[in-house]
Amino acid sequence: MRKILIVEDELVVRSIYRRKFEMSGYQVETAEEGAAAMKLLPEFKPDIIQLDIAMPGMDGVEVIRQIRSWPEFSQVPILILSSFYRPDMAKAAWKAGANKCVSKMDCTPNLALELVEQLLSGENTGFTPKFGIIPLPKGALAEAPPTETQIASAADAAKLKVKLDLPPAKPAWRPPAPSEPPAPWPEAQSPMFAPRLKVDLDLPPSKGTSPSRPSFAQEKEAVPPAAPAAPAAPAAPAEPAKPAFFGKTAPAPFKSPTRPTFASSKVKSTQLERMADSGEPEPVPFSPAQLAPSGPVETPAAAGPDFRIEIRQDFLKRVPQIQVELRERVSALIKSKSTSEQFKLLKDLEGSISSLATLAGITGFSRVSHLAGALDALIKDLNKKPSQMTASVLRTIAHAMDCLNVLFRDLAQMPQDIPPSLLILVVDDEPISRRTIAIALGKANLRCIAMADSTMALTVLKENPFDLIFLDAEMPGLNGFELCSELRKLPTNKTTPVIFVTSLTKFEVRAQSSLSGGNDLIAKPFLMMELAVKALTYLLKPPLSVEARIQSAQEAG
């Protein structure tokens, strides 16, 4: 019998993995922290180790270093579960001697089992495995600088429109040469939110372009308009390839009847303070049918859908308690005045959010998992430098919490897939600002179209619907507020969320932002993860609430 040691500080996650591997015929030992794992190691002698990288006390990287320092365990494969939003930790783990890193935002028990079996059988992304320390390939681990598409001329803008109407070209990608070492985190190289226009503009290929990732148009054709809650069927050979997220097969994307209206987006964004006064959230009734897997395809050999339904049900039972805990912690953080108190509250919040990200990931609730994961990374940054906690950052955290609550409310009813292809526009006349926004979006694997000229941007906006728009407030020609007012008149973008990025933070600016139709503001200079969280908050929010979808369907007859 093969033996696996699972090192994970979260009790629920630990027990889920234990059950999964035991059901699959493994002898399992678990440890809740690094020191306990090191004690177990010589006695248990595992064939493989699954390790959470972010743990209190001795972190995962130190655990790997210690394991690798023992000759007896220098060759034991180590599978790392790390946050998608902390590539630095995955990189450190890789350098210390991990064999495979996987994003815990997207790692279901089935995927973990699949990866463990690949590692044990010597498969490693199609390369001969080299257990032990593998040199870090240059440019791997999401080190690729985030890309932005610069539109600087009318010709570029015209090209954008024309190309949008054409079938997209194949993404430029080359397979790795056999001599190249395996990418340590191949999943992370597949951009989660690739813009639809990337290949259209003949840009140099992103380092993150996936070999099998179809273009947006192909994706639209590839996904059947079936009910999203139905289990995904294995792809027939003749079918086009489905989009891949972190090595998983993506579920059919949710197709809302209409895009959210500007007004409804605002209504849905309930204020945290108001929520904090509203008492216990009402438990939402869930039925097993609603909880049927809508995410990755389950392999019958690994486990039936019952296991996944069960862990989902268990997670959903915990949701009201998680909501209350998070709401209380964020409310306390917002109200706290002293730095030392804020620091303690941030530590507590980090623990709760990190657990949520892991639990939601393991149960396949990807939207919650990704937003919580990004928020966790932001809070970790703030814990390192509490002085960076500005009013703007607090607002971003509160807003993300509001969004999490909306996601919680619709959890069982809405599909959890992450939108496969998103189009973000950045309009700012300052090149530095454009670049830093692109870098910040890159932290969430988002890419953008960047423009300096607001008048030209309006032309592009007339023809192309965007998913999110960042506007500088002060620009020559049309300023940000004027541009926002104009784009609200366009059918293509009248409901697209608009976030102003500005160093002007006076009340009048906030008023102008709202009056012009803007949804939000972020203050310069911003934290990279702050902007990434802000973007995800708008991009992952359900297109419409369930009630609104029902109402919309009823109105449509």
Add this chain to the structure above:
Amino acid sequence: MNTLNSEDGAAKPLVDLEQLQSACDGDPQLLRELMDLFFGQAGEIMAGLGKAIQAGDVAEVDHLSHKLAGSCLACGMSALVPPLRQLEHNAKAGHLQGAPDWFAQAEAQLEAVRRFMQDYLRQKPLP
């Protein structure tokens, strides 16, 4: 040295290196790219700002000083922000009182920042 003596006598950093590292996500290549962008843009804006002050073009002084201050904040070039903000503040109030002095101060800080960053980048070769 990454310090600047402020009016209150306290030594303040010329460049907020944490903000700068955050802006380029700790990537040395991005850092160089951002610095090229910044100093290229700063040179152009300062030239335009000088002309606008000479011409008494209040709106242009407001626009350019605001633009450069925003870039400085994004890159952690903290020493440059106060004189630029003062120029912007005065221009928003509709006058250019003391503008040549604030401009001269901004030019001096830009030069100090440029020297500091050249040394800093020399010490941090690309991997």
